[in-house]
Amino acid sequence: MARPIILGVVGDSATGKTTLTKGLVEILGSENVTHIGMDDYHCYDRQERKEHEITPLNPECNYMDIIGQHLTHLRNGEPILKPVYQHGDGTFGRPDYVKPQSFVLIEGLLGYHTPELSSNFDVRVYLAPPEELRREWKVKRDTSKRGYTEEQVLAELDMREPDSESFIRPQRSRADIVVAFQPGVKDDPDHLDAVLTLREGLPHPDLSSLEGGADAIEVEQHASERRIRIPGEIDKERGAAIEEAIWEQMHFARHLRTEQLGLFAIGTDEEHRSESLAITQVLILYHLVTAKATAAIGGDDVANGRDTASGVPSPA
Amino acid sequence: MARPIILGVVGDSATGKTTLTKGLVEILGSENVTHIGMDDYHCYDRQERKEHEITPLNPECNYMDIIGQHLTHLRNGEPILKPVYQHGDGTFGRPDYVKPQSFVLIEGLLGYHTPELSSNFDVRVYLAPPEELRREWKVKRDTSKRGYTEEQVLAELDMREPDSESFIRPQRSRADIVVAFQPGVKDDPDHLDAVLTLREGLPHPDLSSLEGGADAIEVEQHASERRIRIPGEIDKERGAAIEEAIWEQMHFARHLRTEQLGLFAIGTDEEHRSESLAITQVLILYHLVTAKATAAIGGDDVANGRDTASGVPSPA
Numbered sequence: 001m002a003r004p005i006i007l008g009v010v011g012d013s014a015t016g017k018t019t020l021t022k023g024l025v026e027i028l029g030s031e032n033v034t035h036i037g038m039d040d041y042h043c044y045d046r047q048e049r050k051e052h053e054i055t056p057l058n059p060e061c062n063y064m065d066i067i068g069q070h071l072t073h074l075r076n077g078e079p080i081l082k083p084v085y086q087h088g089d090g091t092f093g094r095p096d097y098v099k100p101q102s103f104v105l106i107e108g109l110l111g112y113h114t115p116e117l118s119s120n121f122d123v124r125v126y127l128a129p130p131e132e133l134r135r136e137w138k139v140k141r142d143t144s145k146r147g148y149t150e151e152q153v154l155a156e157l158d159m160r161e162p163d164s165e166s167f168i169r170p171q172r173s174r175a176d177i178v179v180a181f182q183p184g185v186k187d188d189p190d191h192l193d194a195v196l197t198l199r200e201g202l203p204h205p206d207l208s209s210l211e212g213g214a215d216a217i218e219v220e221q222h223a224s225e226r227r228i229r230i231p232g233e234i235d236k237e238r239g240a241a242i243e244e245a246i247w248e249q250m251h252f253a254r255h256l257r258t259e260q261l262g263l264f265a266i267g268t269d270e271e272h273r274s275e276s277l278a279i280t281q282v283l284i285l286y287h288l289v290t291a292k293a294t295a296a297i298g299g300d301d302v303a304n305g306r307d308t309a310s311g312v313p314s315p316a
Numbered sequence: 317m318a319r320p321i322i323l324g325v326v327g328d329s330a331t332g333k334t335t336l337t338k339g340l341v342e343i344l345g346s347e348n349v350t351h352i353g354m355d356d357y358h359c360y361d362r363q364e365r366k367e368h369e370i371t372p373l374n375p376e377c378n379y380m381d382i383i384g385q386h387l388t389h390l391r392n393g394e395p396i397l398k399p400v401y402q403h404g405d406g407t408f409g410r411p412d413y414v415k416p417q418s419f420v421l422i423e424g425l426l427g428y429h430t431p432e433l434s435s436n437f438d439v440r441v442y443l444a445p446p447e448e449l450r451r452e453w454k455v456k457r458d459t460s461k462r463g464y465t466e467e468q469v470l471a472e473l474d475m476r477e478p479d480s481e482s483f484i485r486p487q488r489s490r491a492d493i494v495v496a497f498q499p500g501v502k503d504d505p506d507h508l509d510a511v512l513t514l515r516e517g518l519p520h521p522d523l524s525s526l527e528g529g530a531d532a533i534e535v536e537q538h539a540s541e542r543r544i545r546i547p548g549e550i551d552k553e554r555g556a557a558i559e560e561a562i563w564e565q566m567h568f569a570r571h572l573r574t575e576q577l578g579l580f581a582i583g584t585d586e587e588h589r590s591e592s593l594a595i596t597q598v599l600i601l602y603h604l605v606t607a608k609a610t611a612a613i614g615g616d617d618v619a620n621g622r623d624t625a626s627g628v629p630s631p632a
Binding site: 043045063065066069073078079080081083091092094095097 | 359361394395407408
């Protein structure tokens with residue numbers, strides 16, 4: 001069996017990590033995905049963090065070396081005994097025996113903290129919504145789902161800001177794909193633009209057929225980065241056409257296609273659907289199935305752009 | 317720094333694992349020793365074992381693969397996040413971040429379950445007192461320290477017997493040193509004989525000067541095994557002379573010498589001293605410091621008898 005493919009979804013608190021991965025887990029099939037939250041690797045429980053005056057964003061508040069060790073094991077197809085942090089009461093529970101499935105999705109605050117650590121991932125996504133939007137999301141989530149008041153959440157955000165600056169945001173530079181949802185023409189949560197920065201290293205799909213015309217995807221090249229804007233106001237048909245263009249470039253995985261992408265919730269609201277989210281998810285999926293297919297035919301590191309001369313035909 | 321030296325102390329429940337290692341930890345200095353109990357790697361808590369009708373002696377009741385993984389990390393000088401099994405209430409606690417010190421002492425039921433697993437140890441001790449004596453020890457310990465009745469302990473022993481036979485005793489053949497304390501001339505706990513079986517593979521110290529005469533150590537060679545009987549009735553002076561003869565063969569470690577060896581407790585009794593225990597401990601210590609010295613000068617596997625041609629002078 002081909003080795004597990006490791007996806008990193010890294011970003012500050014409430015940047016949409018879980019929303020982004022949820023659709024991916026559903027499309028890949030939960031039985032094929034090992035889904036790990038890096039919060040499990042905190043070294044201090046909630047009470048101790050208070051006493052030590054340390055935030056979870058600080059690498060010293062996390063067993064960074066153990067995370068690296070476990071990532072290496074998972075990548076090699078080996079099981080781990082994963083610690084368990086319980087968000088409910090902020091304490092640690094009984095560890096969990098975890099075997100890597102075909103895909104391993106790791107979401108967390110500090111996945112790309114060092115070059116060594118980030119080299120464990122096949123596909124590195126970093127979530128970078130504008131701070132204003134993130135604060136809004138965090139208030140909505142933590143007041144509706146985690147029982148805090150708005151004042152508490154805002155105070156916590158201010159308290160964490162120096163660590164966000166020191167430890168979280170610098171990781172952006174190590175991502176293959178930076179995803180920034182942001183208010184677009186229609187200023188509502190269902191119609192956010194998705195601005196994707198695609199870095200060299202991963203072979204990205206060809207989107208040239210999607211440029212131009214109304215509701216067009218805008219593509220700009222900045223040195224070694226390609227920046228793509230998926231307008232939030234495109235309608236369902238146009239969204240489906242764009243998704244279709246990407247699916248065509250991963251024809252060996254067409255059987256995975258469903259309507260499950262693009263769904264999200266705000267607080268405890270019912271589910272919404274966003275075309276730009278769905279397209280972002282398809283793009284990430286493209287990289288996951290490409291990496292998997294490449295590993296399956298022995299070109300292990302093609303997905304990381306480290307062995308482009310191996311003769312494996314590139315779908316892009 | 318030389319890599320950690322790993323000692324295994326394996327044997328059935330109540331064979332004296334903790335008693336044997338306690339003196340070693342004290343002489344090496346607790347700050348130099350990482351002491352790990354393999355019971356921490358149970359996969360089922362007490363309640364679940366009851367439901368599954370499985371004993372802790374069964375490999376399927378333990379994360380054997382994770383034990384191997386962690387041993388490899390420790391041997392490489394890397395930290396582990398160790399699970400914690402709480403004997404008090406039979407549940408799992410918060411994991412423990414453990415860095416290997418100079419010496420790693422692992423005691424447990426199943427350390428030599430497979431050849432791969434046992435190859436992680438530099439020195440492999442197996443404890444094999446006569447079953448009758450072990451039953452007596454288990455009753456004394458579990459009624460005094462773990463709150464069981466004698467009937468409960470005896471029933472538990474009978475229930476575990478098939479697993480002891482299937483999984484525990486076969487490991488004896490993988491040990492470098494088999495230690496069997498047993499009743500000698502004076503039939504009391506302070507004067508047990510120690511019968512040591514020394515296997516080829518480890519270079520054992522020269523004990524020929526101690527043979528013959530009154531209170532003599534008896535040495536017999538059986539094919540590739542040397543069997544040594546340390547009489548339980550020898551007095552403190554004779555015991556000290558024997559210890560001295562072994563210490564002379566590890567002169568680079570003479571600074572470790574103390575009076576801490578040979579101490580043991582029965583149930584909640586005060587501490588006793590046994591000369592044969594002290595001598596057994598010095599013999600094991602000999603192997604630990606020899607392995608350490610060898611690793612320190614680059615002859616990594618001399619201690620395992622796998623590289624005797626490396627030119628490192630053998631103290632024996």
